[in-house]
Amino acid sequence: MEGEQKMSVMTIVQAINNALDIMLEEDKTVVVFGEDAGVEGGVFRVTEGLQKKHGVERVFDTPIAESAIVGTGLGMALSGLRPVVELQFDGFSYPGFNQIISNVSRMNNRSRGMYKAPMVIRFPYGGGINALEHHSESPEALYSHIPGLKVVVPSTPHDAKGLMIAAIESNDPVIFMEPKRIYRAIKQEVSDDKFSIPLGKAKVLNEGTDVTVVAFGTMIRECQKALVMTKEAGISVELIDLRTIYPIDKETIVNSIKKTSKLVIVAEAPTSFSVGGELMAIANEEAFLYLEAPPKRVMGFDTIVPLAKGEPLYMITPERIFYEIERTVKF
């Protein structure tokens, strides 16, 4: 069976497009909409061609109103459709924030299960593209903090496709954050068939014994570059890609920490009150006696992501990851 699968080389953009296409084809309740998502196919072209293929009633442009995109999406989700809504950038998810945290995340609980909210709210996230303000944010902690939401961040085309399909099929609302900086930077063979990757399962990308490095999304690529340096330095790194931020895969993380006794977390969001903080709490709660060095967060400053001139000072580089890994291992 495996051998018969037809594969295509895809970028993350193409993989998500493919996932949406498959789901639009298979499930007639799926609708896709957002600012410029219809005719133009989105400013990053993630929904390109979908309106032509599936019709303007199922793939369409909306006026600029994020609260309305999320709120009307919820209405559709409550009444028989499965909306996949696009918010144009990370920083423009905030005008829709109230609908997300006050309604989308709560409807199932509020109605004691009578009304579910099977919707996906997707947006590109992260820095490193020399963008204007509000176009470089990493709000995964904000959304993971909200009870009722699942939060997904893929790092490869294969995962992006499988996770998107799982997100659309999920009966719980999913925040799907797409790593815009590597939207087209990584190409990978991906099956043309429908497949899904379960939400809530991390992936061990590299097995190792000296230190556990946990990352997700864009930072995976930076970690992999750092791993070239750690290898030269004779440090054996276990690299874990979270893939889903919430529900977080404690088992995979804890097992790894028990093995390596050291933890480094890499993410580009501000350090304080972050996913990094959560991972350190997990390490403390579940593997305290195994730790041989203080866990380390290699994360953004507690500042706004600077505009392009200052951005290189903010972004986490492979060198910086290596530096912190080495210090942790040598502790």
Add this chain to the structure above:
Amino acid sequence: MIFNDFDPKEDKIFRVIDNEGKVINKNLMPDLDDETVIQAYKHMLFFRAADEMAVSYQRQGRMYTYPPCIGHEAIHAAAGMIIRDQDWLAPAFREVGIMLLKGVTMKEIFLYYMGNEEGSNFKKANHVLPISISIGSQYLHATGIGYSVKHQRKDEIVFTSIGDGGTSEGDFSEALNFAGLWKVPVIYTIQNNQYAISVPVRNQTNAVNLAIKSYGFGIPGVKVDGNDFFAMYATYKEATEYARAGKGAVLIEALTYRKGAHTTSDDPTKYRTKEEELEWAKTDPMIRLKKYMDNKGIWKENEEELIEKYKLEVDKQFEEAENMAPYKLEDVFNYMYVDMPDDLKRQKTDYEQFLTWKESKK
């Protein structure tokens, strides 16, 4: 009064000159001497030259994404010539012209689009907020400033602006509702350039026009030909007199066309036709004003020479921006708080240690 005579409910449009520069509404033609008209045209020439230069610097990879203002010149010139030094401006992002007349420099504009926050620190411009990238926010801030200056009995009024696309945001409606209630001295402009990136106005709203939205908030509204300098000037004049007399806010829909791409990373051929562009080209604000001046025989300057002069000036400012001192680590931290928390200081020190290590590896 323009605001009563051109009722948005009847989808009327206020216009003073036609595409040939002929005055078609003598009664409402603003009383401007030739010198002022010539000055207005020179402003517009400068805006367009600066805009073209900005686009070309971006293409050369010397600055990042830029939203061209080409086509919006009449709106910017009229507002910019009427706004006073003490008045406030809460700008959207397609506002370079009015910002320049308020005292912002091209150097600052360039700095911003080169990716330096210093470009929002308008050293010589009084009461100009940084541009609002998050669409709609600025309308609320303008309403708040309106309340504040009224409350403090200051002789100041407020200008703010939004795109057609921005009128769909909740902030737009909320700001105007408060404005009507509080009777704030704010001039709200909608620069309706027909598109929100790829989405045409007809796919943004079912309303016959955007000025009609003023009815819902109990403030006067008018739809104006935004490519007609005289119409824009007369409208702003009346609006500012209304606001200064303590009567409250107004909403102006200025009809124009985004002649350029949405930003330098957009390709309009994907969603609009050449024919449409050519149709709108006939209404170009600069051609019309020029024709008016030619009809009157008052334009005696050498336009090519002027443009060359402006481009040199713009280039000088661009170079100054390019030669700014390099961005330093403290620039990332220093303005996050007025009173910087200790932990943030520590993050900076930690990073400096990393930099020292990095140096030592070289």
